[in-house]
Amino acid sequence: MSDASAATAVLKVDAMTKRFGGLTAVRELSMDVPPGALYGLIGPNGAGKTTIFNLLTGVYTPTEGSIHFKGTDVAGRKPYEITKLGVARTFQNIRLFGDMTVLENVMTAHHIRSRQVLLDAVVGTPRHRHEERETRDRAMELLKIFDLDGVANEGATSLPYGNQRRLEIARALATEPSLLLLDEPAAGMNPQESIDLMKLIGWLRDEFKLTILLVEHNMKVVMGICERIQVIDYGKCIALGTPDEIQKNPAVIEAYLGGA
Amino acid sequence: MSTTRKVLYFVVTIGVLLLLNQVFEHGVGDFQIRGYEARIVSLIGIAITLAVSLNLINGLAGQFSLGHAGFMAVGGYSATYVTVYHGQQIAGLIGSSLGEVAGAALVMPISLAVGAIAAAVAGLAVGVPSLRLKGDYLAIVTLGFGEIIRVIILNIPAVGGATGFTNTTPIANFFWIFAMAILTIVIVANIRSSTFGRALSAIREDEIAAEAMGINTTRYKVLAFVISAALAGVAGGLSGQLFANPLNPQNLNFVKSIEVIVMIVLGGIGSITGAVFGAATITILPEALRDVDRQFPGLRMVIYSLLLILLMIFRPQGLLGRKEFSVNWFRRRKAPLAPASTGGGADV
Amino acid sequence: MELFFQQVINGLSLGAIYALIALGYTMVYGVLRLINFAHGDVYMLGAFAGYFIANAMNLDANPSILGAIVVTMGSMAICAAIGVIIERLAYRPVRQHSRLTSLITAIGVSLLLEYGGQVVFTANPRFFPQMIRSETYAIGKVQITNQSLLIIVVSIILMFGLEFIVHRTKIGKAMRATSHNLSVAKLMGINTNFVIAFTFALGSALAAAAGVMVALAIPKIDPLMGLMTGLKAFVAAVLGGIGSIPGAMLGGMIIGLMETWIGATSYSTYRDAVAFGVLILVLLIRPSGIMGSTAAEKV
Numbered sequence: 001m002s003d004a005s006a007a008t009a010v011l012k013v014d015a016m017t018k019r020f021g022g023l024t025a026v027r028e029l030s031m032d033v034p035p036g037a038l039y040g041l042i043g044p045n046g047a048g049k050t051t052i053f054n055l056l057t058g059v060y061t062p063t064e065g066s067i068h069f070k071g072t073d074v075a076g077r078k079p080y081e082i083t084k085l086g087v088a089r090t091f092q093n094i095r096l097f098g099d100m101t102v103l104e105n106v107m108t109a110h111h112i113r114s115r116q117v118l119l120d121a122v123v124g125t126p127r128h129r130h131e132e133r134e135t136r137d138r139a140m141e142l143l144k145i146f147d148l149d150g151v152a153n154e155g156a157t158s159l160p161y162g163n164q165r166r167l168e169i170a171r172a173l174a175t176e177p178s179l180l181l182l183d184e185p186a187a188g189m190n191p192q193e194s195i196d197l198m199k200l201i202g203w204l205r206d207e208f209k210l211t212i213l214l215v216e217h218n219m220k221v222v223m224g225i226c227e228r229i230q231v232i233d234y235g236k237c238i239a240l241g242t243p244d245e246i247q248k249n250p251a252v253i254e255a256y257l258g259g260a
Numbered sequence: 261m262s263t264t265r266k267v268l269y270f271v272v273t274i275g276v277l278l279l280l281n282q283v284f285e286h287g288v289g290d291f292q293i294r295g296y297e298a299r300i301v302s303l304i305g306i307a308i309t310l311a312v313s314l315n316l317i318n319g320l321a322g323q324f325s326l327g328h329a330g331f332m333a334v335g336g337y338s339a340t341y342v343t344v345y346h347g348q349q350i351a352g353l354i355g356s357s358l359g360e361v362a363g364a365a366l367v368m369p370i371s372l373a374v375g376a377i378a379a380a381v382a383g384l385a386v387g388v389p390s391l392r393l394k395g396d397y398l399a400i401v402t403l404g405f406g407e408i409i410r411v412i413i414l415n416i417p418a419v420g421g422a423t424g425f426t427n428t429t430p431i432a433n434f435f436w437i438f439a440m441a442i443l444t445i446v447i448v449a450n451i452r453s454s455t456f457g458r459a460l461s462a463i464r465e466d467e468i469a470a471e472a473m474g475i476n477t478t479r480y481k482v483l484a485f486v487i488s489a490a491l492a493g494v495a496g497g498l499s500g501q502l503f504a505n506p507l508n509p510q511n512l513n514f515v516k517s518i519e520v521i522v523m524i525v526l527g528g529i530g531s532i533t534g535a536v537f538g539a540a541t542i543t544i545l546p547e548a549l550r551d552v553d554r555q556f557p558g559l560r561m562v563i564y565s566l567l568l569i570l571l572m573i574f575r576p577q578g579l580l581g582r583k584e585f586s587v588n589w590f591r592r593r594k595a596p597l598a599p600a601s602t603g604g605g606a607d608v
Numbered sequence: 609m610e611l612f613f614q615q616v617i618n619g620l621s622l623g624a625i626y627a628l629i630a631l632g633y634t635m636v637y638g639v640l641r642l643i644n645f646a647h648g649d650v651y652m653l654g655a656f657a658g659y660f661i662a663n664a665m666n667l668d669a670n671p672s673i674l675g676a677i678v679v680t681m682g683s684m685a686i687c688a689a690i691g692v693i694i695e696r697l698a699y700r701p702v703r704q705h706s707r708l709t710s711l712i713t714a715i716g717v718s719l720l721l722e723y724g725g726q727v728v729f730t731a732n733p734r735f736f737p738q739m740i741r742s743e744t745y746a747i748g749k750v751q752i753t754n755q756s757l758l759i760i761v762v763s764i765i766l767m768f769g770l771e772f773i774v775h776r777t778k779i780g781k782a783m784r785a786t787s788h789n790l791s792v793a794k795l796m797g798i799n800t801n802f803v804i805a806f807t808f809a810l811g812s813a814l815a816a817a818a819g820v821m822v823a824l825a826i827p828k829i830d831p832l833m834g835l836m837t838g839l840k841a842f843v844a845a846v847l848g849g850i851g852s853i854p855g856a857m858l859g860g861m862i863i864g865l866m867e868t869w870i871g872a873t874s875y876s877t878y879r880d881a882v883a884f885g886v887l888i889l890v891l892l893i894r895p896s897g898i899m900g901s902t903a904a905e906k907v
Contacts, residue, residue, distance in 0.1 A: 098465050099582070122447050324711075400843070404884030412881070561723035
């Protein structure tokens with residue numbers, strides 16, 4: 001971790017610890033995610049990856065340590081505040097708005113960039129009409145990228161599993177983030193779907209000028225696209241480096257193959 | 261809809277309402293509306309305002325409130341209080357500059373505005389602490405607040421206490437009742453189809469995901485709650501100033517809140533059309549069963565409660581589900597939206 | 609000081625009633641996550657069942673303790689059966705639907721029992737026969753009626769009985785398992801339908817006992833007597849921590865004592881608001897109630 005990367009890091013986590021009662025889920029974790037990176041966070045089941053995501057997005061407050069997003073301290077901020085700053089996420093256990101359509105799901109996420117006040121909507125001002133049209137168009141564009149525009153008016157939960165995961169990414173992008181957190185985006189997908197998704201993620205990063213932090217259980221997937229990988233076990237960082245370095249790291253091999 | 265068109269609709273609506281009001285009060289030639297029917301129509305209008313406003317918080321935002329009667333009471337008593345104790349002053353004050361007719365006519369909207377504001381303030385006071393709770397807990401706390409409001413009113417002699425607010429002037433007429441019902445429908449429908457409506461729906465569907473999408477869930481829940489309370493207050497203000505329909509704390513307990521819930525559940529929770537339909541049905545039903553009641557006293561309420569149970573067992577999504585009435589119904593049959601709770605039922 | 613003790617005695621006997629009813633709410637909520645709105649009306653039915661049994665036995669003319677026990681037992685049995693029937697006919701068909709659907713069904717059952725009660729029993733109050741002659745004991749200046757003493761003692765016995773069933777018997781174990789996680793309990797081979805029915809029977813029997821005892825102390829009974837009492841008992845259950853049996857007892861006692869105390873001050877007209885005021889305060893400070901446990905939603 002050079003000083004240069006720390007200064008320009010989009011996300012900088014410093015000695016973050018999270019305890020639930022007597023259980024330490026995350027222990028003195030530090031991260032430096034440079035702009036434009038595709039950063040992988042891997043580790044065995046129960047290593048604390050999702051907890052880290054929840055800490056970064058404000059679902060939990062760290063017990064100790066700090067989280068800086070583009071220089072702003074976000075530790076302990078509310079999730080919606082953090083999203084407003086430009087951090088978006090998906091969920092490991094898909095959390096779509098089930099009773100709404102695919103299109104509405106994506107439009108909802110654009111709410112945060114709305115400049116209307118409630119009265120605009122109640123009275124139906126030109127600003128309201130204009131923004132509504134704009135939101136719909138943007139949402140359709142996003143759906144097109146994910147090849148979901150054909151099912152825009154279907155119920156979100158009527159989609160097959162893989163498409164629900166893709167819709168979650170589309171929805172996250174609608175908040176116009178600069179940092180995107182993907183929690184096991186390939187879970188439940190077959191190998192071909194996973195490969196396609198990984199290609200798409202790489203493309204999204206370039207197209208939307210994103211920094212992407214990816215949690216994956218599946219090593220192969222991460223190795224394929226991430227430039228930098230951090231390995232977590234029992235809430236601690238056990239290795240950090242390029243995919244090649246990680247693959248050769250004895251501690252990582254031990255964590256994945258050795259017993260507890 | 262363009263602005264000119266909107267103004268046109270507005271003017272036409274006012275005109276039609278005024279015309280109907282005229283028919284309502286004075287009839288056309290031989291056609292006269294009897295007091296009994298007039299009363300039921302008025303009560304339906306008020307019920308529509310109540311049900312549609314409750315639908316905003318219970319149906320759209322998915323926050324189960326059982327305290328609607330409390331806000332109706334706050335608004336109703338405040339509005340009626342304004343008319344009874346300050347009505348003359350207001351009429352005089354406005355009358356001196358705008359003419360006597362305008363002065364008398366404006367007492368009603370002013371009293372309703374006061375009622376709405378009072379109910380909104382009560383809604384804010386109840387909503388801020390309560391809306392941190394969810395589901396059953398929220399239901400019981402709002403019920404509790406409603407009961408507390410009722411007991412407080414019972415202890416205010418100026419508004420009649422336990423005997424009810426009887427010394428009122430019945431100035432609520434067809435025009436105001438249905439103008440407010442339409443206003444409520446327009447407000448709720450416009451919120452529903454806007455980005456704010458989507459935010460509220462998102463909160464209903466998944467609060468954690470909504471928060472992750474940048475929606476300040478607490479703020480929007482409170483906002484919906486306050487608007488809902490204010491509109492309930494308007495309904496209360498109309499109700500309290502209806503002919504021979506005095507506000508009484510005994511009739512504004514949680515059973516009244518439940519009645520409004522039954523209205524929106526019957527029509528289909530979340531559907532505005534459903535709420536209007538439910539409001540009309542639940543108001544008419546006891547009257548329609550009056551003949552039954554004459555032969556078997558009390559039986560109509562038994563039928564009413566049995567219907568509610570059977571509805572829940574056989575059609576829990578209500579008669580309309582989340583569907584709305586729209587002109588498209590006549591043009592072409594669209595594929596139905598995904599079913600409410602079962603999910604995955606839609607054809608792909 | 610005497611006044612204080614007097615209030616404590618009165619409060620405890622009122623609280624014991626709330627606690628007995630609250631137990632039914634809390635147990636049902638435990639296994640089904642359902643606010644059984646009709647539970648207060650089962651309490652009303654308990655009083656009426658007792659009324660009819662007592663009159664059939666002509667207890668008004670010859671009061672006896674044994675007669676009172678028979679009446680209470682009979683009423684408990686009848687209400688247990690009613691509880692099971694309500695669950696089978698109204699709640700089981702909606703169990704798979706949303707929580708809101710169940711809640712509204714419960715409200716419907718409550719309305720049905722209240723209005724049905726008004727049709728069957730008429731809305732006029734009836735006078736419960738004096739099964740036990742009223743007596744007043746004096747300790748110093750503190751007056752205790754044998755009825756309030758009876759309420760406290762019987763309630764304690766019933767609560768111990770419930771503790772025994774829940775913690776020392778097989779069905780109790782099954783109840784606790786079901787309460788913990790219904791679907792897992794089912795996978796473990798527990799007949800959850802039977803457990804749920806049993807829970808309704810148990811809760812309803814306790815409410816019936818409360819109904820009969822209240823009718824002994826305040827002999828005026830009517831079909832709407834369960835409305836407010838039931839609501840406050842539910843509040844007691846939430847206050848203590850819904851799902852928790854000791855919590856329900858504690859909650860009932862707190863509400864009973866508070867109400868009696870307020871009733872004796874110049875704010876007595878606010879008596880009905882007290883239960884809700886306390887509830888709101890507790891829930892805002894500790895949303896799971898005094899003895900309840902919270903489970904945070906997994907993200």
